[in-house]
Amino acid sequence: MMFGFGKKKINTLASDKKESDYKKVGNREFWDVSIWVFGFIYRMEPLRTLVFLSTSVLSNFSDIVYTFIFAKIIDVLVKASTNGVSNLSDIYPYIALIVVYGIANRIISYIGVISDYGLRMLTEPKITRALYTRLNYLGIQTLEKPQVNDRIYRASESTDYLCSYMQGLVEILSSFIQIVVTFVIVVKFFPIFVPIVLLVSIPFYYTDKVHRGASYKFIYDHAENSRSAMLSSNDLGLPAKLNEVTVIQAFNFLDRKFFNFKIWYEKKLVSINTKRRFFNNFFAFLGDLAVYAGFVVVFSQLVKKVISVGDVTFRVNLLSRFQSSFTHMITMINNKMEQALRMRDIYLLYQETPAFKDGSIEHPKLSKGPEIDIKNMSFKYPNTEKPIFNNLGLNIKSGEKVAIVGHNGAGKTTLVKLLCRIYQPTQGEIYVNNQVLKDIKIDTWYQNMGVLFQEFNQYPQLTVRENIAIGNPNEPVDEVALHLAAQSADATQFIEEFPNKFDQILSEKFKGGVRPSTGQWQKLAIARFFYRNAPLVIFDEPTASIDAVSEYNIFNKIYDFFKEKTVIIISHRFSTVRNADRIIVLDHGEIVEQGTHSFLMSNNGYYAKAFNLQAKGYSGSGGE
Numbered sequence: 001m002m003f004g005f006g007k008k009k010i011n012t013l014a015s016d017k018k019e020s021d022y023k024k025v026g027n028r029e030f031w032d033v034s035i036w037v038f039g040f041i042y043r044m045e046p047l048r049t050l051v052f053l054s055t056s057v058l059s060n061f062s063d064i065v066y067t068f069i070f071a072k073i074i075d076v077l078v079k080a081s082t083n084g085v086s087n088l089s090d091i092y093p094y095i096a097l098i099v100v101y102g103i104a105n106r107i108i109s110y111i112g113v114i115s116d117y118g119l120r121m122l123t124e125p126k127i128t129r130a131l132y133t134r135l136n137y138l139g140i141q142t143l144e145k146p147q148v149n150d151r152i153y154r155a156s157e158s159t160d161y162l163c164s165y166m167q168g169l170v171e172i173l174s175s176f177i178q179i180v181v182t183f184v185i186v187v188k189f190f191p192i193f194v195p196i197v198l199l200v201s202i203p204f205y206y207t208d209k210v211h212r213g214a215s216y217k218f219i220y221d222h223a224e225n226s227r228s229a230m231l232s233s234n235d236l237g238l239p240a241k242l243n244e245v246t247v248i249q250a251f252n253f254l255d256r257k258f259f260n261f262k263i264w265y266e267k268k269l270v271s272i273n274t275k276r277r278f279f280n281n282f283f284a285f286l287g288d289l290a291v292y293a294g295f296v297v298v299f300s301q302l303v304k305k306v307i308s309v310g311d312v313t314f315r316v317n318l319l320s321r322f323q324s325s326f327t328h329m330i331t332m333i334n335n336k337m338e339q340a341l342r343m344r345d346i347y348l349l350y351q352e353t354p355a356f357k358d359g360s361i362e363h364p365k366l367s368k369g370p371e372i373d374i375k376n377m378s379f380k381y382p383n384t385e386k387p388i389f390n391n392l393g394l395n396i397k398s399g400e401k402v403a404i405v406g407h408n409g410a411g412k413t414t415l416v417k418l419l420c421r422i423y424q425p426t427q428g429e430i431y432v433n434n435q436v437l438k439d440i441k442i443d444t445w446y447q448n449m450g451v452l453f454q455e456f457n458q459y460p461q462l463t464v465r466e467n468i469a470i471g472n473p474n475e476p477v478d479e480v481a482l483h484l485a486a487q488s489a490d491a492t493q494f495i496e497e498f499p500n501k502f503d504q505i506l507s508e509k510f511k512g513g514v515r516p517s518t519g520q521w522q523k524l525a526i527a528r529f530f531y532r533n534a535p536l537v538i539f540d541e542p543t544a545s546i547d548a549v550s551e552y553n554i555f556n557k558i559y560d561f562f563k564e565k566t567v568i569i570i571s572h573r574f575s576t577v578r579n580a581d582r583i584i585v586l587d588h589g590e591i592v593e594q595g596t597h598s599f600l601m602s603n604n605g606y607y608a609k610a611f612n613l614q615a616k617g618y619s620g621s622g623g624e
């Protein structure tokens with residue numbers, strides 16, 4: 001489908017091209033998901049959940065009780081007026097009852113509101129936390145399975161609905177109880193009413209279900225376009241993005257992308273829901289007709305003096321209540337059955353298991369760098385068929401300083417991830433000080449590692465000090481080591497120039513915050529790993545955004561700083577790896593050359609060629 005986005009038709013919805021993969025949950029699954037959601041919330045807030053459940057049920061009951069007391073009062077009034085008695089003392093007990101009822105009702109609704117509010121507010125952070133704790137537990141290899149990946153995205157968008165889903169279930173339950181109670185009374189004085197209401201409910205149920213289904217399917221199928229529209233609006237709302245948007249004059253383009261889609265989208269939704277409301281009201285009106293028929297029956301019972309005036313008010317009320325509870329329950333069930341689709345993503349994440357088990361052997365905290373021995377290792381990523389390593393063998397001695405170079409995509413970062421056991425080799429083993437890596441308890445291995453990933457983290461919400469100290473988060477901050485780390489990463493000068501120095505917050509979005517440059521961020525990340533000072537240090541492209549002088553300073557320090565430690569440096573800048581004990585050239589997951597700088601230069605292979613090419617680029621003349 002094409003959209004007239006202003007002057008020119010410029011967009012085709014991705015979701016129009018592919019078949020919709022919207023699939024509702026079946027009845028059985030709805031049941032499973034609902035029970036799980038209830039248990040999930042209950043375990044977080046048992047008391048509030050129970051209080052919420054009880055007050056919901058009680059408040060439905062209390063309405064019936066109120067109507068009953070009122071009917072009794074009317075009877076006393078009628079009796080008094082027909083007998084011409086002005087003494088209303090018979091009515092006092094009922095007035096007292098109404099007062100007691102009123103107090104009880106206020107208390108119930110107060111407790112209900114408080115538990116509802118508390119439940120929503122307190123489960124929110126707990127749900128978010130439960131989700132990331134779960135993801136952490138599952139590990140990256142599981143999370144990278146494509147179906148799990150999609151699910152995580154959708155689940156993280158749906159966590160807000162978990163609590164309200166559970167509350168909807170409670171509403172269904174309390175409506176059901178109310179239906180049962182009113183049924184027991186109604187069936188005695190107007191038995192035919194119940195099957196009539198049931199009959200009229202069938203088309204109500206189906207049209208409601210069909211239209212809700214259409215609405216949810218529409219939302220589901222256009223979720224990606226919605227997200228894309230929202231991203232366009234973000235680009236227009238973030239000062240950091242406005243630089244480029246202003247200069248390339250992309251404002252109207254992005255504005256149309258957001259606004260034209262959103263207006264079209266909301267109009268469609270309004271139209272679907274208008275239809276649903278029309279049919280709902282039409283069939284609810286048929287239900288009303290049954291209620292009116294019930295009124296006639298009740299009135300005739302009064303005329304025949306079978307019942308009192310008070311009974312009339314009570315019964316009339318029950319008829320309406322029975323019918324409205326019924327339609328309410330149906331709409332709630334339909335609503336929740338559609339929402340169960342969102343809940344299922346979270347539910348299924350909790351059914352996933354980690355791709356591999358944690359090892360059981362505790363690895364001691366090392367003082368010297370470990371020896372690493374990779375034997376016959378093969379690996380492919382779980383979501384692809386392409387092998388990254390095939391029978392790789394590599395031994396790194398304790399305390400050795402190894403540099404790995406090679407083309408983009410050669411497998412360098414993948415090797416780091418395997419050493420971190422983020423992934424597990426598909427064949428072969430990695431040994432750490434002669435211990436099979438997969439048998440080691442992962443936490444005890446991590447305490448011996450420091451890895452600066454190519455896609456390193458920035459923590460703009462933390463101060464400079466915290467950005468560095470988080471490298472060793474379980475111990476009190478050692479100021480001397482922290483300053484030394486900053487200095488080794490060539491970061492001291494710019495930190496000292498920040499208004500708040502080491503206490504500087506690193507985002508202009510916070511009060512008094514500044515925004516570090518890309519290279520400054522990288523230096524802070526390097527400082528973090530100097531500070532961590534782990535026995536095995538891995539730097540993956542540590543200086544990609546760093547100026548040549550700083551790079552020179554930092555690399556000179558790395559080799560000295562981590563003297564006793566095992567160090568692996570991955571870099572594309574050949575001038576920085578030349579001092580390594582050994583340089584390994586990786587190509588398509590294979591070691592094609594290795595040795596010292598001078599050996600590789602004399603070898604005149606890939607390394608020598610690439611080195612000369614870069615040196616030429618730097619000096620502008622050729623050779624070093």
Ligand SMILES: Nc1ncnc2c1ncn2[C@@H]1O[C@H](COP(=O)(O)OP(=O)(O)OP(=O)(O)O)[C@@H](O)[C@H]1O
Pocket residue numbers: 144381382383384388406407408409410411412413414415454
């Ligand atoms: N999570 C992943 N799932 C599937 N394939 C992946 C994944 N991560 C990386 N790859 C693929 O594995 C190969 C090796 O990637 P890797 O990141 O190890 O390369 P690299 O040597 O670090 O490259 P660069 O110099 O660009 O950092 C690439 O072909 C890449 O497309």
Ligand SMILES: [Mg+2]
Pocket residue numbers: 412413414454540
């Ligand atoms: Mg890489």
